[in-house]
Amino acid sequence: MAHIDYFFTVISPYAYLAGGRLERIAAHHGATITYKPLDLIALFARTGGTPLPQRSEARKAYRLQELRRQAAKAGLPLTLTPAHFPTNPAPAAYAIIAAQAAGGGDLGGLVHSLMRACWAEERDLAEDAVIRDCLGAAGFDPALADRGLLAGAETYAANLEEATARGVFGSPFYITEGDERFWGQDRLDDLDLHLSGKL
Numbered sequence: 781m782a783h784i785d786y787f788f789t790v791i792s793p794y795a796y797l798a799g800g801r802l803e804r805i806a807a808h809h810g811a812t813i814t815y816k817p818l819d820l821i822a823l824f825a826r827t828g829g830t831p832l833p834q835r836s837e838a839r840k841a842y843r844l845q846e847l848r849r850q851a852a853k854a855g856l857p858l859t860l861t862p863a864h865f866p867t868n869p870a871p872a873a874y875a876i877i878a879a880q881a882a883g884g885g886d887l888g889g890l891v892h893s894l895m896r897a898c899w900a901e902e903r904d905l906a907e908d909a910v911i912r913d914c915l916g917a918a919g920f921d922p923a924l925a926d927r928g929l930l931a932g933a934e935t936y937a938a939n940l941e942e943a944t945a946r947g948v949f950g951s952p953f954y955i956t957e958g959d960e961r962f963w964g965q966d967r968l969d970d971l972d973l974h975l976s977g978k979l
Contacts, residue, residue: 784806784813784955786816786953789818790891794964796899797858797965805972811975814880815876817876818951820951854965865898869905869906871925872914873936874925874936876891877936878924882924885919885920947961949963956971
């Protein structure tokens with residue numbers, strides 16, 4: 781069975797703009813997904829990335845145009861400058877890690893609802909009430925937001941180490957079991973072709 785390791789941060793607009801495409805591609809190919817939320821700013825520091833506030837004005841302006849275009853292509857609502865961005869992504873990441881360990885709900889739905897909260901609903905992903913709401917809506921026990929915080933923190937840190945070792949440098953980033961790497965939601969078609977044996 782094919783497998784995809786999915787490295788991302790919940791406050792990545794590009795991960796949000798992937799929508800449910802990864803899950804649909806995986807389902808089509810009978811592939812499993814392991815969700816690996818990580819600290820993107822720490823990853824940038826290790827891999828030569830530039831945090832948004834430190835980018836040139838030209839790059840910032842282009843990013844806004846590109847986000848607008850990609851949102852239109854994806855048919856997803858997007859607030860270009862959300863009220864709660866940047867925010868601390870760690871609590872939401874810990875909840876994803878706890879939900880993945882617990883099972884029983886729609887993990888892809890949870891990930892997307894958390895991202896949608898930031899990029900379309902003007903909600904703060906660092907707030908416990910938002911995380912609990914998203915957990916419940918995805919079929920998980922909202923109390924997962926309070927349990928396994930230490931394990932979540934340990935896995936979050938381990939995901940960063942694994943990402944660095946495996947050549948990840950941005951979000952979203954997809955790696956197949958054969959070490960084929962795909963960076964960005966705009967490479968999901970390539971991932972699909974690869975899993976089909978056409979690329």
